[in-house]
Amino acid sequence: MVSMQTSSGPSDAQHGLVSRRSVLRAALLSSAFIAAPALLAACAPPTTTVATNKIFRVGWKSDIDTLNPLTTVTTEAVEVQSLIYDTLMAYGLDLKPEPSLAASTVAAGATITYTLRDGVTWHDGTAFTSDDVVYTFDLIAKNALGVNAQYFSDYVSAAAPDAKTVVVTFKRPQAFDPGLVVPIMPKHIWSSQSVDQIQKAANDKPIGTGPFTFKERKQGQSVSVTRNEKWWGDKPAAAGASWTVYTNDDLMAQALKNGEIDIIPQVPPTVFTGLQGETTLTSESLDSFSFHHIGINLSQVPGSKGNPLLLDKGVRQALGYALDRKQIAEIAYAGFASPGGSILTPSLGDFYYEPTGDAVIDNNPEKANALLDAAGYTAKDGDGIRQTKDGKPLAFRIIAISTTSTDVRTAQLFQATAAKVGIKLDFATVDSDTMASTVYNVEAPDWDIFVWGWDSGVNDPCYLLGVPLTSQIGGNNDVFYSNPAYDALYDQQATELDHAKRVAIVMQMQQMFYEDCGYLVAVYIKKLQSYGNAGWANLTAVPGGIIFNFTRDNYLKATPAGS
Amino acid sequence: MPPLLRRVLVLCASIFAVLTFNFFLFHIIPGDPIRLIARSQRLDPEAVARLRTTYGLDGSLPEQYGKYLSNLAHGDLGYSFSLHENVADIVGRALLNTLILLTVSTLIVVLVGIAIGVFAGSRQGTRSDSTTVVTSLVFWSLPTFWVGMLLVFIFGVWIGGLPISGITTPNAVYGNWFQYISDIGRHLILPTLTLAIVDIAFFVIITRTSLLEVMGEDYMLTARGKGLSRRTMVWKHATRNALLPVVTASVLYISALVAGAIQVEVVFSWPGMGLLMYNSVMARDYPTLEACFLLTSVAVLVANFCADLIYRRLDPRVTVGT
Numbered sequence: 001m002v003s004m005q006t007s008s009g010p011s012d013a014q015h016g017l018v019s020r021r022s023v024l025r026a027a028l029l030s031s032a033f034i035a036a037p038a039l040l041a042a043c044a045p046p047t048t049t050v051a052t053n054k055i056f057r058v059g060w061k062s063d064i065d066t067l068n069p070l071t072t073v074t075t076e077a078v079e080v081q082s083l084i085y086d087t088l089m090a091y092g093l094d095l096k097p098e099p100s101l102a103a104s105t106v107a108a109g110a111t112i113t114y115t116l117r118d119g120v121t122w123h124d125g126t127a128f129t130s131d132d133v134v135y136t137f138d139l140i141a142k143n144a145l146g147v148n149a150q151y152f153s154d155y156v157s158a159a160a161p162d163a164k165t166v167v168v169t170f171k172r173p174q175a176f177d178p179g180l181v182v183p184i185m186p187k188h189i190w191s192s193q194s195v196d197q198i199q200k201a202a203n204d205k206p207i208g209t210g211p212f213t214f215k216e217r218k219q220g221q222s223v224s225v226t227r228n229e230k231w232w233g234d235k236p237a238a239a240g241a242s243w244t245v246y247t248n249d250d251l252m253a254q255a256l257k258n259g260e261i262d263i264i265p266q267v268p269p270t271v272f273t274g275l276q277g278e279t280t281l282t283s284e285s286l287d288s289f290s291f292h293h294i295g296i297n298l299s300q301v302p303g304s305k306g307n308p309l310l311l312d313k314g315v316r317q318a319l320g321y322a323l324d325r326k327q328i329a330e331i332a333y334a335g336f337a338s339p340g341g342s343i344l345t346p347s348l349g350d351f352y353y354e355p356t357g358d359a360v361i362d363n364n365p366e367k368a369n370a371l372l373d374a375a376g377y378t379a380k381d382g383d384g385i386r387q388t389k390d391g392k393p394l395a396f397r398i399i400a401i402s403t404t405s406t407d408v409r410t411a412q413l414f415q416a417t418a419a420k421v422g423i424k425l426d427f428a429t430v431d432s433d434t435m436a437s438t439v440y441n442v443e444a445p446d447w448d449i450f451v452w453g454w455d456s457g458v459n460d461p462c463y464l465l466g467v468p469l470t471s472q473i474g475g476n477n478d479v480f481y482s483n484p485a486y487d488a489l490y491d492q493q494a495t496e497l498d499h500a501k502r503v504a505i506v507m508q509m510q511q512m513f514y515e516d517c518g519y520l521v522a523v524y525i526k527k528l529q530s531y532g533n534a535g536w537a538n539l540t541a542v543p544g545g546i547i548f549n550f551t552r553d554n555y556l557k558a559t560p561a562g563s
Numbered sequence: 564m565p566p567l568l569r570r571v572l573v574l575c576a577s578i579f580a581v582l583t584f585n586f587f588l589f590h591i592i593p594g595d596p597i598r599l600i601a602r603s604q605r606l607d608p609e610a611v612a613r614l615r616t617t618y619g620l621d622g623s624l625p626e627q628y629g630k631y632l633s634n635l636a637h638g639d640l641g642y643s644f645s646l647h648e649n650v651a652d653i654v655g656r657a658l659l660n661t662l663i664l665l666t667v668s669t670l671i672v673v674l675v676g677i678a679i680g681v682f683a684g685s686r687q688g689t690r691s692d693s694t695t696v697v698t699s700l701v702f703w704s705l706p707t708f709w710v711g712m713l714l715v716f717i718f719g720v721w722i723g724g725l726p727i728s729g730i731t732t733p734n735a736v737y738g739n740w741f742q743y744i745s746d747i748g749r750h751l752i753l754p755t756l757t758l759a760i761v762d763i764a765f766f767v768i769i770t771r772t773s774l775l776e777v778m779g780e781d782y783m784l785t786a787r788g789k790g791l792s793r794r795t796m797v798w799k800h801a802t803r804n805a806l807l808p809v810v811t812a813s814v815l816y817i818s819a820l821v822a823g824a825i826q827v828e829v830v831f832s833w834p835g836m837g838l839l840m841y842n843s844v845m846a847r848d849y850p851t852l853e854a855c856f857l858l859t860s861v862a863v864l865v866a867n868f869c870a871d872l873i874y875r876r877l878d879p880r881v882t883v884g885t
Contacts, residue, residue: 055734063842066647143613199617202648219646219656220834220842222733244733247832251728254719260733433847 051227054560056238056536058547059252059261063220063245068203069183070139070146075548080223080243081183082552084123085208088114088133088166088179091551093540095459097180101128101209102166110154110173114166120232122186123213130160135187137168137178143195151178175462175494184209211236211556221245236556237563238536253530256281262535265548267528269334269406275530287347287543288527289464291340292407292453294323294398294414294520295439299480303444307396310448314375315394315423316517319449320361321368322418329523332409336528340521342510343468344461347524347543350503351461353510361517368421379422386422395424396448399438402429407451410522414451425449442474451522452478457550461506465490468513481518537561574868581860586631589849590624618642618850640857641850645843650854653839658821658858660730661828661835665820667751668758673813675759676766677806683767684774684805685797695767703764711757711830718753726750728832754831758824762816769812773805780804803877810873818866821859 064077069085072078090100099105102114120128139145141152154171161167168178186207190198206214211233212225224242227235244261246252253271255261257278267275267283276283296316297306309315325339338346339362342353355361372378377386377394386394398415400407408429415425430438438447456463466472468481469490486509493505513519527545536558539546546554615621619630619641634641640650683695719727726732730750737743777783778801786800821836828837836855843851 057734065645068647071647195613196617199613200642200647200649202652218729218731218834219653220838221729221731221832224734240734242734244729245832246728247829247838251715251719251832255728258719258723 050237050559050563051235051239052237052560052563053239054237054536055224056241056555056558057261057263058241058243059246059255059264060243060266060548061246061249061252064217064223064243066202067206067214067217067223068198068201069148069185070198071201073147076243079548079552080225081206081208082210083212083225083241083555084206084210084214085183085185086120086210087181087183088116089177091180091459091549091553093542093551093553093557095542095544095551097177101133101184102179105177105179107174107177110156110170112168112170112174112177112179114168114179116164116166117232118164120209121230122188122209123207123228124186124189126186126188128184128186128209129163130166131163132187133166133184134158134160135191136182136185137166139185139190139198140182145195145199148178148182151176151181173495176458176460180458212241215240233556237559238555241555256530256532259532259534261532263529263531263539263547265527265529265545267530269336269528272336272528272530273334280533281530282533283528283530284541284546285336286527286529286541286545287345288525289345289347289456289459289544290453290527291343291345291521291524292337292410292451293340293522294319294410295450295452295479296518296520297445297448297479298482298518299442299445301443301445301480304480305444305446307448309388309392309394310396312375313516314371315377316520317361317515318368318371318421319418319423320517320520321364321371322421322423323414323520323522324363324417325522326363327417328410328413332406332413333523333525336526337406337523338526340523341514343464343513343519343521344506344510345456345464345524348456348459348461348464351506353507353514355511355514359511359515361514361520363417365417365421372422377422384419384422385424393424394422395426398425398427398449398451399430399435399447400427400451401432401435403432406525407453411451414522439478442480445480450478453525459550462494465493465506465509468518479518481513481516483512483516486512534561537563570868570871574864577864578861581864582632582635582857583628585853585857585860586628589853590627618644640854643848643851645846645848646851650850653851654836654854654858657834657836657839660833661821661824661837663730663747664751664754664758664824664828664833664835665817668755668762668824669813669817669820671755671759672762673766673809673816676763677770677802677809679763680767680770680809681774681797681802681805684771684778685793685801687775687778692771696771699764699767702760703768705761706826707757707761707824708826708830710760711753711827714753714757715830725752727753730834750831750833754824754827754833757827757830765816766809766812770805770809773808774801777801777805807874807878810877811870814866814870814873815863818859818863821862 060076062074062076064072064080065074066072066077067081069081072081086101088100088102089097089105092098101117101120103117104115106113114133116130116133122128137152137155137158140149141155154174156169156171158166158168189207193201204217209232211228211231213228215224215226217223222242222244224240226240227238229235246255249268249271252261252264253267253275256264256275257280272283272285275281296310296319297304298311299306300311329335329337329339341355341362344352346352372386372394376389379386398411400411402408411427415427418425435450435452439445439450439452454464454467467476468479468486469477470482470484470487473480473482489505489509493502493509496502496505529546531539531546538557538559539554540557542549542551544550612621619627619634622630638651640654642648643650643653646653679695683692686692715727718725726749731743731746735746737746783796783801786796791800825837825841827833828835829841832838836858840852840855843855
């Protein structure tokens with residue numbers, strides 16, 4: 001069998017499936033209130049591009065799963081759908097919310113009122129109205145359909161007082177506006193189907209209101225869309241976009257060099273270094289909203305088969321001191337990552353906490369040894385492995401997904417540095433499904449330590465900060481961390497409207513979580529993208545990626561090179 | 564009972580056994596498929612129940628088995644976990660693509676293989692014979708994916724000009740059917756060439772060995788004694804008799820190819836059964852895998868059945884049922 005599946009990039013864990021760590025699974029974890037005016041601000045000044053006959057051609061490794069927004073789980077499909085469907089609000093190139101189908105949004109208490117744009121039609125010519133929005137929200141919320149259902153746990157109702165207004169009522173104020181991510185679907189097409197039919201619908205001729213209309217899908221090969229000449233916004237220069245599946249990274253890189261495709265949104269580091277030297281290409285190493293971490297099983301349920309020694313914070317901190325994050329970034333990631341620390345990524349700006357001085361728990365074997373010595377874990381029988389007073393060895397199992405080579409390498413490097421402080425790590429690789437079912441086994445988690453990653457889908461700390469909440473045990477909380485003080489601070493920051501005060505609380509939370517060492521965040525990874533200079537210009541490199549990001553604007557604003 | 568009828572009954576029984584085995588194989592695999600579908604998503608019990616119904620996973624195992632059989636009888640192969648579409652549609656498309664590749668490559672591989680095999684076998688001991696045998700063995704021992712990658716490198720990178728991925732050119736606009744077919748034809752070249760380079764040798768060796776055996780038979784001596792030309796002897800008398808094992812090999816070759824030439828399809832992104840199975844394994848898409856396995860097993864059974872029939876025609880001494 002061809003060994004092309006050994007992913008050389010961190011991308012596997014983050015982008016194969018949206019299921020875990022998804023671009024769209026920003027958690028709506030507690031009530032909050034975000035000032036409405038912020039959402040209305042910063043509508044980018046209109047830029048006019050000249051429509052051309054050129055196609056924006058993307059190459060990637062995985063096919064989309066479906067064109068049905070209510071059943072899709074892959075980031076690839078979400079990317080394609082984002083050009084066919086519009087959302088009420090959208091992320092701009094500055095990664096801030098902008099009006100989209102909604103010309104304006106007002107959040108007041110537990111309700112959000114959207115005033116819709118005029119003159120919008122569906123791709124089949126039918127007029128778009130507030131009924132479509134109400135239908136979409138109701139459908140998702142009442143039937144818990146799709147990845148966006150999570151934003152509707154507090155949903156009460158949506159009403160359309162007139163054709164241009166939608167009032168959505170929640171049980172509590174919402175930190176996150178679901179209008180940013182829910183593709184609005186045409187009522188006149190979907191309402192005749194039962195929920196079961198909708199769940200099985202391939203939706204192979206999707207009708208949206210978006211800037212591109214669906215053209216064609218060849219399963220396992222490609223998807224393409226054509227510019228919607230009647231779109232309400234500024235017409236994109238690209239006459240269409242296409243996404244072609246390559247089963248092999250080298251083939252894909254070759255296709256980019258030959259000009260058969262214009263851009264690769266996920267280049268593995270090994271291939272990236274080769275592409276960087278090409279003068280005909282632009283290769284960008286961008287900050288991302290992703291980190292990879294070492295997770296430690298903190299479950300205290302009776303069925304837990306995790307090693308109880310890991311419940312000792314001292315042991316976890318010793319593991320933290322044993323971890324050499326710089327080495328991991330340089331060796332496992334070939335330098336396309338920066339050493340990790342806090343649970344928030346530096347791309348989140350002033351929310352990011354960076355430990356300094358004595359607070360740093362990283363690459364300090366002396367301190368690890370001192371901690372373990374003081375706690376009475378000593379190596380007695382000459383094998384170099386420390387033991388408890390009653391003879392239990394500090395030996396733990398560590399697992400990583402076999403195809404995510406960076407995680408495998410991370411585990412190996414960690415194994416070596418942990419051994420130096422007398423902690424034995426037994427490393428095993430698993431496939432991604434086994435990883436998910438092992439780690440997320442709430443009743444009887446049978447694992448000690450894992451290496452995996454997270455990706456924030458929103459430009460706000462709430463998603464990543466929400467991962468280790470007690471309420472997320474059984475959800476995103478993969479290490480079963482539970483800290484009432486942390487949970488309380490989370491609710492506090494989510495309702496804090498003063499930015500500086502919110503930052504202060506967020507800092508405190510990160511510091512707390514960092515010290516507790518339930519996560520040892522190993523690296524913040526870079527998103528590696530390359531595009532041909534002969535293809536498209538006016539592409540803005542933003543954190544998270546030129547494309548394959550939570551903004552679709554580069555598709556809309558790209559202009560043909562040399563024009 | 565007529566032997567042919569008995570054969571047909573055995574065939575049906577085998578197919579039934581295969582699909583039963585197939586069903587239980589996929590339903591006793593540890594792990595709850597719903598958990599895999601939902602991953603870390605937090606689902607309320609209602610949503611889980613609905614997913615179970617959607618994927619036909621509600622009810623006891625015998626109930627599910629009954630439903631599986633009745634669905635199968637209606638041509639319903641289930642619903643794909645990963646592609647969110649009816650498996651029958653997915654497999655149908657993939658099978659068509661595989662059949663295109665299979666037909667072209669099998670014809671080339673078998674016909675050219677036999678021709679070269681006869682050429683070598685009828686010149687036993689000569690330099691051209693030994694060259695053919697050695698070359699065949701060398702090619703046969705090459706890993707298929709490696710040959711594919713090599714061709715990709717040569718034609719994709721060095722020389723260029725030939726498509727190295729997919730079945731048609733992305734974004735191509737076709738003026739007429741001929742352009743469309745020739746585009747597919749161009750995409751067929753490298754996968755077919757890969758299969759040919761590696762697999763022709765198989766038929767060369769079998770044909771040659773079989774031909775040599777036949778050439779040593781008494782009736783060949785008689786043929787020579789009758790003063791027949793060498794060409795008539797080799798092609799009319801020897802080759803026809805030597806084809807028996809070649810037929811077996813061809814039939815098995817075809818039935819194996821229904822599973823898709825997995826390596827070739829993966830290397831060249833050819834969207835056939837092989838690539839589908841590969842992706843389904845990667846995504847743990849059990850309904851799709853189940854259908855692929857079923858189709859493959861049925862293909863092997865039917866192919867063997869056909870081989871029996873062809874045998875009878877080629878060699879009246881072989882009677883069906885013995």
